[in-house]
Amino acid sequence: MMGFYRAERALRPVDGSIAWVVVGEDFSLHEEACAFLAGLRARGRSSNTERVYAGRVAVYLSWCEANGVDCTRPALLDLARFLRWLVAEPLPARSRDGSGVPRFRSEATANAVMTGVCEFLRFGARHGWVPAEVAASLTEPRYLAYLPSGFDPGEQGQFRNVRARMLKYSAAVEGPQWLSDEQIEQLRSAAVRGRDRLLVSLLACTGMRIGEALGLHRQDMHLLSNSAMLGCQVTGPHVHVRRRLDANGALAKSRFPRWIPVTEELVDAYTEYLHERAARVSGEADSEAVFVNLYAGRLGRPMTYVAAKDMFDRLARRVGFEARPHMLRHSAATRWIRSGIERDVVQRLLGHASASSLDVYLHADDDELRDAVTRVAAGREAGA
Known part of the structure; x- marks a missing residue:
């Protein structure tokens, strides 16, 4: 189904630096998507960030094209369908992987894609080609009962009231991966x-x-x-x-x-x-x-x-x-x-x-977790 739009790397003729664009099947530039990426560039975001967002927006635009949805005026239900599609649609097979086992996006990856789409739509609302009510529908007011580490709630708790994204999976947040x-x-x-x-x-x-x-x-x-x-x-x-x-x-x-x-x-x-x-x-x-x-x-x-x-x-x-x-x-x-x-x-x-x-x-490694259980068990045996 996919293939209507894709992210492409471009070289800026002025200085030869890398920029990212979104193009259609005929290599024509998607005007709004390219404006959004240029906005990221103007804010000092890295080329790698630009590349990631270009890919996310391209996936969204392709889905809209295939499903007859106006990418600048999606209903909340349309975005909910898109979020579900992100985890349900198999990904293309890797060229080096001959196993034939289908791959799927994780819920955390789907959330990341939706984050890029929401930024794209809010950017469009600021520049007049996305209705303000579309951007407003992306979030809802929420009271923070439990504060994230380092969060300042304010003297009167005024900062506990935030706007949270409407559409996202409650995906488990994995800790950082490191190497021994x-x-x-x-x-x-x-x-x-x-x-x-x-x-x-x-x-x-x-x-x-x-x-x-x-x-x-x-x-x-x-x-x-x-x-x-x-x-x-x-x-x-x-x-x-x-x-x-x-x-x-x-x-x-x-x-x-x-x-x-x-x-x-x-x-x-x-x-x-x-x-x-x-x-x-x-x-x-x-x-x-x-x-x-x-x-x-x-x-x-x-x-x-x-x-x-x-x-x-x-x-x-x-x-x-x-x-x-x-x-x-x-x-x-x-x-x-x-x-x-x-x-x-x-x-x-x-x-x-x-x-x-x-x-x-500040995480415990496998040996520390096992040591904690072993020491408690040893203490029980000693007291028996």
């Missing part, structure tokens, strides 16, 4: 290229977001014991994370620059990568980005989110377990907190704006 030190080492060993080993090591060592890593410039790598000659007062090897929009669409989520110390092992990995890079690309083809294409695409150009995802997918197939860039960020945060590092230090290392963002990392 052994699994991280397996990933490094599975990476046959110096660039890929460096990326795995950097994410595991610093807890950077993948967008921050792909946005690094060589001038951000201060890997000497003393960086005074670079105009930097920080001592010891470290890297700087700065918010800048690059041609590959990489963008640091945090609006505040920060520096993160790194280990000598990471310095060695970077040196190895520089030798590999010098043998593959040089001169005008090279760029200031730390991570660049060395084996596919335009050599020397900044590595993209898609290329990084493909790299991690390859490594995951080799090691036999799921491995995504953000899992390494969770791994670093979990390791720091379990080692007794103060929360304000971890917050600064991760670039979180709020300390409450660390709550998801």
